[in-house]
Amino acid sequence: MNSPLVDIRDLRVKFSGQRTVHALNGVDIALSPGESLGILGESGSGKSVTLKAMLRLLPPRRTTVAGSIAVDGQDVLAMNADTLADYRGKTVSMIFQEPALALDPVYTLGHQIAESVIRHEGCDRATARQRALDMFERVRIPSPARRLDAYPHEMSGGMRQRAMIALALACRPKVLLADEPTTALDATVQIQILLLLRELQREMGMAMIFVTHDMGVAVEVSDRIAVMYGGRIVESGGVADVIKSPSHPYTRGLLASTVHGAMRGTRLEAIAGAPPSLATAPTGCSFAPRCRLATPACEGAVPPMVGVGPAHVARCIAVAPAAA
Amino acid sequence: MSAPSAAAVAAPESSAQTTPPLLSVRGLVKHFPITGGILGRKVGTVQAVDGVDFDIAKGETLGVVGESGCGKSTTARLVMHLIQPDAGDLRVEGRTIGLNLTLRELRRGVQMVFQDSFASLNPRLTIQDSIAFGPKVYGTPEREALARAHDLLEKVGLDPMSFGRRYPHELSGGQRQRVNIARALALQPKLLLLDEAVSALDKSVEAQVLNLLVDLKAQFDLTYMFISHDLNVVQYMSDRVMVMYLGRVAEIGPVEIIYGGARHPYTRALLSAMPSMDPAKRTMEAPLAGDPPNPIDPPSGCRFHTRCPFAEVVCSTRVPDLLRQPETAQHAVACHMADASSGHSRAGSGT
Ligand SMILES: Nc1ncnc2c1ncn2[C@@H]1O[C@H](COP(=O)(O)OP(=O)(O)OP(=O)(O)O)[C@@H](O)[C@H]1O
Ligand SMILES: Nc1ncnc2c1ncn2[C@@H]1O[C@H](COP(=O)(O)OP(=O)(O)OP(=O)(O)O)[C@@H](O)[C@H]1O
Ligand code: SF4
Ligand code: SF4
Ligand SMILES: [Mg+2]
Ligand SMILES: [Mg+2]
Numbered sequence: 129m130n131s132p133l134v135d136i137r138d139l140r141v142k143f144s145g146q147r148t149v150h151a152l153n154g155v156d157i158a159l160s161p162g163e164s165l166g167i168l169g170e171s172g173s174g175k176s177v178t179l180k181a182m183l184r185l186l187p188p189r190r191t192t193v194a195g196s197i198a199v200d201g202q203d204v205l206a207m208n209a210d211t212l213a214d215y216r217g218k219t220v221s222m223i224f225q226e227p228a229l230a231l232d233p234v235y236t237l238g239h240q241i242a243e244s245v246i247r248h249e250g251c252d253r254a255t256a257r258q259r260a261l262d263m264f265e266r267v268r269i270p271s272p273a274r275r276l277d278a279y280p281h282e283m284s285g286g287m288r289q290r291a292m293i294a295l296a297l298a299c300r301p302k303v304l305l306a307d308e309p310t311t312a313l314d315a316t317v318q319i320q321i322l323l324l325l326r327e328l329q330r331e332m333g334m335a336m337i338f339v340t341h342d343m344g345v346a347v348e349v350s351d352r353i354a355v356m357y358g359g360r361i362v363e364s365g366g367v368a369d370v371i372k373s374p375s376h377p378y379t380r381g382l383l384a385s386t387v388h389g390a391m392r393g394t395r396l397e398a399i400a401g402a403p404p405s406l407a408t409a410p411t412g413c414s415f416a417p418r419c420r421l422a423t424p425a426c427e428g429a430v431p432p433m434v435g436v437g438p439a440h441v442a443r444c445i446a447v448a449p450a451a452a
Numbered sequence: 453m454s455a456p457s458a459a460a461v462a463a464p465e466s467s468a469q470t471t472p473p474l475l476s477v478r479g480l481v482k483h484f485p486i487t488g489g490i491l492g493r494k495v496g497t498v499q500a501v502d503g504v505d506f507d508i509a510k511g512e513t514l515g516v517v518g519e520s521g522c523g524k525s526t527t528a529r530l531v532m533h534l535i536q537p538d539a540g541d542l543r544v545e546g547r548t549i550g551l552n553l554t555l556r557e558l559r560r561g562v563q564m565v566f567q568d569s570f571a572s573l574n575p576r577l578t579i580q581d582s583i584a585f586g587p588k589v590y591g592t593p594e595r596e597a598l599a600r601a602h603d604l605l606e607k608v609g610l611d612p613m614s615f616g617r618r619y620p621h622e623l624s625g626g627q628r629q630r631v632n633i634a635r636a637l638a639l640q641p642k643l644l645l646l647d648e649a650v651s652a653l654d655k656s657v658e659a660q661v662l663n664l665l666v667d668l669k670a671q672f673d674l675t676y677m678f679i680s681h682d683l684n685v686v687q688y689m690s691d692r693v694m695v696m697y698l699g700r701v702a703e704i705g706p707v708e709i710i711y712g713g714a715r716h717p718y719t720r721a722l723l724s725a726m727p728s729m730d731p732a733k734r735t736m737e738a739p740l741a742g743d744p745p746n747p748i749d750p751p752s753g754c755r756f757h758t759r760c761p762f763a764e765v766v767c768s769t770r771v772p773d774l775l776r777q778p779e780t781a782q783h784a785v786a787c788h789m790a791d792a793s794s795g796h797s798r799a800g801s802g803t
Contacts, residue, residue, distance in 0.1 A: 171654050323736075348728060371729070388729060
């Protein structure tokens with residue numbers, strides 16, 4: 129088997145400083161070219177930290193990183209400043225919930241996209257400007273030529289989000305990381321952006337990791353889904369397998385407590401309790417304090433990943449492994 | 453707004469002409485001036501709420517949905533009289549504020565819970581003192597107010613002994629939102645305005661708080677106005693739903709009709725923009741293109757005409773009235789297609 133485009137093994141991230149947070153406690157991700165992975169999970173489960181680690185965006189002095197991250201055959205954790213600058217935007221790009229994080233308020237959008245193209249591809253300004261215009265057309269910004277000369281604050285929220293996507297994709301990255309890019313948008317604009325990302329991803333043959341806490345959004349954009357809890361992936365598999373036959377008690381609880389219209393008049397099955405604090409590294413299953421099936425064995429050791437179906441795994445000692 | 457439109461939004465009980473609705477709102481208007489430059493001159497106006505009519509009957513939950521900036525929070529703040537309306541008539545159980553209902557009485561009967569669980573609690577007060585604060589202001593003796601605070605903490609699922617003396621920063625978001633709900637209930641209000649009250653919570657915690665709201669409603673005989681951008685949650689919670697667009701009511705009716713047989717093109721677009729929960733039935737086409745227009749100079753006539761696939765000349769020249777639908781009582785729509793006399797080519801065709 130070929131080595132995957134993204135190959136993350138046993139990634140651990142610890143923040144120290146005022147308080148210690150064991151944010152990631154052994155994350156494994158393998159992603160093929162063109163594949164789209166949705167990461168679901170509660171607030172604080174480590175979704176954003178996973179993406180930031182892939183771009184080396186975590187504060188270096190307060191962060192301890194262990195494990196390995198390989199993207200397109202390169203060892204990301206070993207990169208020096210120059211390699212990292214080439215890698216960001218060219219191999220891997222990221223879009224955020226808040227475009228302000230990616231867009232510079234003092235330059236026009238056309239200028240920012242052109243600069244990125246020149247830096248990564250060394251082409252002349254006219255070619256770069258043409259690329260910026262192409263990108264604006266592809267993300268369907270109305271009157272694209274005129275809007276290239278606009279500043280970020282002159283655009284509506286949906287348009288800024290499109291501009292950020294144009295900037296992220298201008299150098300045709302192999303992997304796009306998306307951290308809740310539609311959470312702040314209105315419903316009618318959110319669906320436009322989700323469909324746009326799906327289409328661009330297919331056209332450009334790009335792999336995508338899409339972080340969200342919204343089940344419906346994950347279903348719209350993902351081939352596979354990974355569910356995070358307490359800094360670990362607790363279940364992963366094809367989107368239909370995970371949504372239709374969830375295995376891990378947390379995934380089951382998440383699905384049962386996600387409200388939809390058909391539940392009218394019935395009581396919601398809430399998961400009792402609150403997520404773990406992660407002040408110490410979890411030595412057993414981090415979901416145990418909230419899990420109805422928990423036994424003393426669950427807290428004794430970290431449960432291993434168990435195959436529950438074809439390419440469908442769950443990290444729980446109570447689930448029955450699929451017959452081999 | 454004309455007389456028939458007011459009748460159209462009457463809540464179920466009041467249509468029998470017996471008791472007045474718990475809350476009745478007619479012709480509510482709030483415009484915010486936009487100032488600019490160093491002189492702070494007025495450069496425009498946001499028509500945040502522009503002629504809104506609705507009723508809420510005792511015991512029901514009215515859900516309110518619509519895109520960001522359509523005036524949901526402004527409507528709630530006007531009902532609470534946190535801001536003064538420019539025009540409109542607001543009655544609680546038939547009594548009008550300033551006429552035969554004092555602000556003090558209003559604030560006692562109507563309470564509000566906001567999205568930001570942190571900003572709404574005083575960081576210097578323990579949570580039991582925060583909850584007891586309102587009753588004390590209204591003359592309840594200290595010890596009695598504290599006893600009520602403990603009772604309410606228990607009701608919202610927080611052990612008063614282990615949580616009562618904590619400060620807001622020592623609680624999780626879900627726990628803080630429970631405290632906010634307890635605080636809102638401390639004055640024993642009749643109507644609770646919930647403005648994105650569960651939006652900041654994780655799904656698993658959101659379900660806990662929604663269950664709590666359902667229980668408390670039955671236990672204390674409450675009435676809710678439930679504002680949320682989450683259409684699934686609104687469908688779960690509401691008896692009737694009001695859909696707003698740029699400061700006006702587009703459609704209002706029983707939850708089954710809004711989610712199953714909506715007539716306003718905006719309502720339909722909004723509902724079909726909901727992400728699919730079924731991997732085999734992903735959304736293939738976005739129901740609307742473009743962004744919502746700028747609220748500073750809203751479109752003329754029907755404010756949806758710049759995005760509506762059915763827009764005709766009449767739509768940009770005349771404001772559609774919110775009219776009761778002949779087929780179903782309690783269902784009212786503000787669209788020329790739903791008004792047989794509008795002159796729209798699809799009027800009366802049932803779309
Ligand atoms: N720079 C940092 N310094 C210290 N702790 C951090 C830092 N960044 C994240 N954390 C902590 O790491 C944990 C994981 O955070 P992360 O941002 O990945 O959560 P998330 O899953 O993205 O949550 P959300 O859904 O709220 O965005 C949290 O406990 C968070 O407080
Ligand atoms: N105090 C204010 N001064 C000026 N404009 C205001 C003020 N309060 C609200 N607005 C404007 O009025 C409009 C309606 O705002 P409102 O907060 O009621 O919207 P909303 O429907 O609650 O939106 P959201 O879903 O984002 O909470 C918006 O355009 C907003 O910017
Ligand atoms: S390992 Fe134990 S505690 Fe963890 S999810 Fe499985 S049954 Fe629950
Ligand atoms: S009045 Fe006209 S523009 Fe407005 S919703 Fe109806 S058809 Fe569309
Ligand atoms: Mg995050
Ligand atoms: Mg609001």
